Amino acid sequence: MESDTPSGTTQNDPPELDSLLETAWQAAQTGVRESRHGWHQATIASNGPDGMPEVRTVVLRSADPETRSMGFHTDARSGKIEHFETDGRVGLLLYDRALRIQLRARGRATVHRNDPLADAAWAGSSLSSRRCYLAPHAPSKVLPVFSPNLPEDLLHHIPDEATSEAGREHFALVRCRLEMLEWLHLRHDGHVRARFQWDEAGACTACWLAP
Numbered sequence: 001m002e003s004d005t006p007s008g009t010t011q012n013d014p015p016e017l018d019s020l021l022e023t024a025w026q027a028a029q030t031g032v033r034e035s036r037h038g039w040h041q042a043t044i045a046s047n048g049p050d051g052m053p054e055v056r057t058v059v060l061r062s063a064d065p066e067t068r069s070m071g072f073h074t075d076a077r078s079g080k081i082e083h084f085e086t087d088g089r090v091g092l093l094l095y096d097r098a099l100r101i102q103l104r105a106r107g108r109a110t111v112h113r114n115d116p117l118a119d120a121a122w123a124g125s126s127l128s129s130r131r132c133y134l135a136p137h138a139p140s141k142v143l144p145v146f147s148p149n150l151p152e153d154l155l156h157h158i159p160d161e162a163t164s165e166a167g168r169e170h171f172a173l174v175r176c177r178l179e180m181l182e183w184l185h186l187r188h189d190g191h192v193r194a195r196f197q198w199d200e201a202g203a204c205t206a207c208w209l210a211p
């Protein structure tokens, strides 16, 4: 990795760019596994049809440094799917209050509905997660009266595996391939901020940023 500025920090134990990137991916993988980790939930930004930014919370489902991608699951009928199928540009934001670390990223999102990646993600989904995809109405549909948008018999139960399969047609995996990742660690002895950027050939440029 090439660094385009010298690492000038005033800290006694100055961080290193390479290890910082590794730490970021490791923390994201911990976020995927551990529901109490601050990075278990990500804020995802898309561009809406009127060009306005749209943001929402999702559960971070995968983080893979090899493919530089982070993934989440969603209802294929939801508005964000149309956004990403029209314009793949995506923003991601993760913040862990305990670690005091923010990860800000952007990249390109691809939607997977009926391919081996989506099949594998569905196969690995818990029955309680699968219940969401049995919703009778498409997310964001305007309803004439209140409805929690779940089948009546599943309001207080999770479906069995056979029942859950009806949700498969509504399930989608969204994979975000990162082009830029920015780390901000709030520290009492001086905040640490760095940016990593990849070009089309996959070469990474890293630099420190003023926090």
Ligand SMILES: Cc1cc2nc3c(=O)[nH]c(=O)nc-3n(C[C@H](O)[C@H](O)[C@H](O)COP(=O)(O)O)c2cc1C
Pocket (backbone or CB within 6 Å): 041, 054, 055, 056, 057, 058, 059, 060, 072, 073, 074, 075, 078, 079, 080, 081, 139, 140
């Ligand atoms: C804690 C939390 C976790 C959520 N996780 C997901 C998720 O993993 N996938 C998802 O599609 N929506 C998730 N949502 C709901 C979204 O934030 C959003 O309301 C919904 O997906 C509709 O978004 P859209 O209209 O932009 O498509 C979550 C909401 C909260 C509050």
